[in-house]
Amino acid sequence: MKNLIVIRNLALLFAVAAGVALWSGCGQQGAPAGKSGALSSSAAEKVYVAPGEKDEFYAFLSGGFSGQVSVHGLPSGRLFKIIPVFSVDAEKGYGFNEETKAMLNTSHGFIPWDDAHHPELSQTNGETDGRWLFINANNTPRIARIDLSTFETVEIVEIPNSGGNHSSPFTTENTEYVVAGTRFGVPYPQQDVPISSYAEKFKGMLTYVKVDPETGHMDIAFQILLPAFDYDLAHSGKGKSHGWTFFTTYNTEQKHSLLEVAASQRDKDFIAAVNWKKAEEYLAQGKYHEVPARYALNRYDDETHMATSTIKDKVKVLIPEECPGMVYFLPTPKSPHGVDVDPTGEYIVGNGKLSADLTVHSFTKMMQAIENESFETVIEGIPVLKYEDVVAGVVKEAGLGPLHTEFDDRGYGYTSFFISSEVVKWKVGTWEVVDRVPTYYSIGHLMIPGGDSRKPQGKYLVALNKITKDRYLPTGPELCHAAQLYDISGDKMELLLDFPTMGEPHYAQGISADRIIPRQKKFFKLEENKHPYAAKGEKEGRVERKGNEVHVYMTTIRSHFAPDNIEGIKVGDKVYFHVTNLEQDWDVPHGFAIMGANNAELLIMPGQTETLLWEPKAEGVYPFYCTDFCSALHQEMQGYVRVSPRNANVALKWWLGEEEPVQ
Amino acid sequence: MKRLPQILMLLASLLLAGLFIWPMWRITLVAPQYPNGVTMYIYINKIGGESESTLQNINILNHYVGMKPIVPESIPELQYFQWIVLGMIVLGLLAAIVNRRSAFLAWAVVMTVLAAAGLYDFYLWEYDYGHNLSPDAPIKIPGASYQPPLIGTKTILNFVATSLPHTSGIMAGLAIVLALAAWWLKGKTESDEKAPARRARRAGARVHAIA
Numbered sequence: 008m009k010n011l012i013v014i015r016n017l018a019l020l021f022a023v024a025a026g027v028a029l030w031s032g033c034g035q036q037g038a039p040a041g042k043s044g045a046l047s048s049s050a051a052e053k054v055y056v057a058p059g060e061k062d063e064f065y066a067f068l069s070g071g072f073s074g075q076v077s078v079h080g081l082p083s084g085r086l087f088k089i090i091p092v093f094s095v096d097a098e099k100g101y102g103f104n105e106e107t108k109a110m111l112n113t114s115h116g117f118i119p120w121d122d123a124h125h126p127e128l129s130q131t132n133g134e135t136d137g138r139w140l141f142i143n144a145n146n147t148p149r150i151a152r153i154d155l156s157t158f159e160t161v162e163i164v165e166i167p168n169s170g171g172n173h174s175s176p177f178t179t180e181n182t183e184y185v186v187a188g189t190r191f192g193v194p195y196p197q198q199d200v201p202i203s204s205y206a207e208k209f210k211g212m213l214t215y216v217k218v219d220p221e222t223g224h225m226d227i228a229f230q231i232l233l234p235a236f237d238y239d240l241a242h243s244g245k246g247k248s249h250g251w252t253f254f255t256t257y258n259t260e261q262k263h264s265l266l267e268v269a270a271s272q273r274d275k276d277f278i279a280a281v282n283w284k285k286a287e288e289y290l291a292q293g294k295y296h297e298v299p300a301r302y303a304l305n306r307y308d309d310e311t312h313m314a315t316s317t318i319k320d321k322v323k324v325l326i327p328e329e330c331p332g333m334v335y336f337l338p339t340p341k342s343p344h345g346v347d348v349d350p351t352g353e354y355i356v357g358n359g360k361l362s363a364d365l366t367v368h369s370f371t372k373m374m375q376a377i378e379n380e381s382f383e384t385v386i387e388g389i390p391v392l393k394y395e396d397v398v399a400g401v402v403k404e405a406g407l408g409p410l411h412t413e414f415d416d417r418g419y420g421y422t423s424f425f426i427s428s429e430v431v432k433w434k435v436g437t438w439e440v441v442d443r444v445p446t447y448y449s450i451g452h453l454m455i456p457g458g459d460s461r462k463p464q465g466k467y468l469v470a471l472n473k474i475t476k477d478r479y480l481p482t483g484p485e486l487c488h489a490a491q492l493y494d495i496s497g498d499k500m501e502l503l504l505d506f507p508t509m510g511e512p513h514y515a516q517g518i519s520a521d522r523i524i525p526r527q528k529k530f531f532k533l534e535e536n537k538h539p540y541a542a543k544g545e546k547e548g549r550v551e552r553k554g555n556e557v558h559v560y561m562t563t564i565r566s567h568f569a570p571d572n573i574e575g576i577k578v579g580d581k582v583y584f585h586v587t588n589l590e591q592d593w594d595v596p597h598g599f600a601i602m603g604a605n606n607a608e609l610l611i612m613p614g615q616t617e618t619l620l621w622e623p624k625a626e627g628v629y630p631f632y633c634t635d636f637c638s639a640l641h642q643e644m645q646g647y648v649r650v651s652p653r654n655a656n657v658a659l660k661w662w663l664g665e666e667e668p669v670q
Numbered sequence: 671m672k673r674l675p676q677i678l679m680l681l682a683s684l685l686l687a688g689l690f691i692w693p694m695w696r697i698t699l700v701a702p703q704y705p706n707g708v709t710m711y712i713y714i715n716k717i718g719g720e721s722e723s724t725l726q727n728i729n730i731l732n733h734y735v736g737m738k739p740i741v742p743e744s745i746p747e748l749q750y751f752q753w754i755v756l757g758m759i760v761l762g763l764l765a766a767i768v769n770r771r772s773a774f775l776a777w778a779v780v781m782t783v784l785a786a787a788g789l790y791d792f793y794l795w796e797y798d799y800g801h802n803l804s805p806d807a808p809i810k811i812p813g814a815s816y817q818p819p820l821i822g823t824k825t826i827l828n829f830v831a832t833s834l835p836h837t838s839g840i841m842a843g844l845a846i847v848l849a850l851a852a853w854w855l856k857g858k859t860e861s862d863e864k865a866p867a868r869r870a871r872r873a874g875a876r877v878h879a880i881a
């Protein structure tokens with residue numbers, strides 16, 4: 008095994024050496040340029056959003072291992088909201104209240120955490136439309152949809168036959184599909200086999216999830232069975248290449264141990280080009296295999312204010328050998344990481360992460376090569392095109408460790424280089440490098456609003472960095488992750504701002520605020536509330552017992568609960584507080600917290616109903632209160648529940664104020 | 671030109687129909703926490719706001735200082751005022767049909783009296799809401815009252831309240847002006863018409879005298 012290291016080429020050794028130097032925090036060439044004093048006062052002016060003013064762009068940053076999405080403003084970098092997606096969030100009761108538990112259901116049961124990587128905005132005609140944001144869960148493969156009128160997660164679909172959902176969700180240009188390519192080969196079907204049977208038993212699945220154009224509802228349309236390569240990243244074609252999706256691969260060596268060496272041997276891996284319109288035709292012709300596959304489909308309804316989880320049991324699988332013309336492999340040097348398509352749809356950029364070059368393929372040349380049937384070889388029914396036939400150009404020695412490319416609207420590409428820790432700007436078509444700027448430190452993804460769509464808005468670029476080292480006040484062993492904002496409107500990129508982020512930001516998306524603001528929901532209309540336990544007025548406030556289950560129909564309005572005194576609860580009861588917020592105004596949530604609750608609080612938006620389960624374990628009188636400072640009388644917004652022994656004879660009663668207790 | 675007064679009278683009565691479409695008055699409350707203000711619209715037959723929930727939101731604010739909730743169903747004026755307006759439209763149309771000066775003036779006078787009575791009534795309601803406070807109010811400020819202005823701007827605690835006539839209120843005012851204009855023009859055209867006749871009568875008398 009050691010011998011393998013020796014035969015690695017010099018460039019790679021240099022690359023790794025540079026990386027190590029960086030990680031140890033020294034040897035950063037050009038570092039002083041970005042240090043204090045380098046920023047001109049005009050940079051400060053460019054990011055200064057005066058008190059009361061609003062940012063020009065929304066930025067949606069993945070929370071990485073936090074499992075969530077954070078919403079920032081650009082150019083200020085200010086954090087507005089953390090949207091819980093794949094991880095429970097006690098603050099919002101997400102995954103704790105009875106309504107949202109189903110959102111985190113999977114074929115493996117309830118999962119309270121995941122690793123969220125790539126936010127992707129919905130598009131219409133290749134342009135971000137501000138309707139939805141999709142994001143993938145890497146660990147237990149899933150795709151979530153966030154509604155940008157409520158900024159809440161409204162749907163999560165699990166991806167079966169997959170392991171490590173990394174090349175996902177990357178929409179098509181009219182949000183026909185979001186995709187999910189498996190990063191880890193897994194046995195197909197999943198079964199107990201020796202790991203060493205990888206080459207024979209393991210497969211790599213690409214999944215196409217259909218998105219309903221009206222409702223946004225997702226479900227799996229079909230899967231495509233491929234060799235057990237590692238499908239790393241993806242982007243769909245646009246314009247002339249609309250109808251295709253490109254997935255990068257690594258580990259085409261199909262190794263399963265010490266991949267850092269074993270999977271870095273080949274000179275070239277592949278970009279898999281999938282003709283999904285062709286796949287649709289085969290699907291229509293019935294050329295699919297319906298195979299058993301358990302996966303959860305979880306939907307949240309804004310009228311019942313409740314999620315439901317459905318377990319599905321089969322998927323349609325297409326096999327390339329039976330479906331000619333559906334998948335091709337494009338040889339691409341050195342374990343390409345990101346694959347990015349320029350705004351015209353002509354150029355497909357493979358960011359060969361273990362090299363210094365970027366390889367750019369031409370869609371036109373690819374189509375020509377397919378027409379000429381000029382194939383190097385065929386792997387499992389998938390023709391491998393010839394590198395020389397498809398390559399359009401190479402951005403030569405641009406930096407070390409290229410990962411991702413985004414585009415502006417002036418014909419330039421911007422590529423992140425992890426090892427040399429910089430962003431490099433190059434011209435599409437001539438492939439010449441025109442500018443470079445350091446990042447602090449080790450940039451992963453980068454983002455330009457609309458930078459992966461047909462209509463980039465090339466004013467700002469956000470670098471999403473992997474480490475911060477000495478950039479911020481230290482916070483113990485774990486330091487913050489951070490993003491950096493660059494002005495790219497001129498010839499030279501200019502660093503404007505550093506700002507910390509939540510979790511580890513992977514990819515991000517940006518969009519003009521004016522595409523989001525008009526969609527905002529200010530509150531939920533009470534008359535549209537279809538929650539089965541809603542109390543739409545104080546008169547509907549009541550307590551009902553069914554055996555040891557107690558249902559409290561409670562309302563909130565500034566500044567009291569109704570009812571706020573409850574007696575007749577017994578030790579061992581399961582008490583469900585169904586709290587309806589009667590407010591009908593923007594920005595007036597109420598909270599609900601009760602002593603001894605083993606879950607979390609409720610944070611109920613106006614017009615919404617949420618339910619907290621409380622199981623009192625000892626007799627006594629327990630206070631509850633509103634947790635969200637709602638008014639001048641917020642501190643008075645409180646109440647009591649009396650808990651009696653299991654065999655007690657205390658009648659069930661409830662009241663508010665000095666009215667006679669209701670029985 | 672001869673028909674102008676009649677047309678003006680017709681327009682005056684039709685302008686009142688606006689009361690059934692647009693609000694006649696609005697009260698806007700602006701505070702630091704309500705930068706865009708909370709606006710309440712008063713119609714001839716209902717009280718509304720920018721949204722269906724405005725009234726609820728205003729009532730929530732008002733209850734801190736012990737003001738009664740505004741419940742449109744309990745305000746009788748909102749029930750019967752619309753019938754008076756309907757009556758005035760009919761009377762205005764009749765006045766236009768009979769096309770008599772005195773009818774125009776009578777209509778304008780009645781309208782003015784009704785408008786004045788309406789404004790006084792509005793003032794009384796405002797006074798009642800602003801002064802008749804619950805003794806259990808959570809926030810009690812000695813000597814304070816919360817009566818919004820009848821017309822104009824006034825600071826009430828953290829709010830700046832502005833009360834102004836709105837579309838159909840202005841239209842109703844314009845209706846009075848048009849009716850008065852019709853009355854005045856009618857007088858002018860009638861005297862112009864009668865003038866030659868008088869001259870002719872006088873001339874006739876002279877002829878008789880000579881004969």
Ligand SMILES: [Cu+2]
Nearest residue numbers: 597633637644
């Ligand atoms: Cu509250």
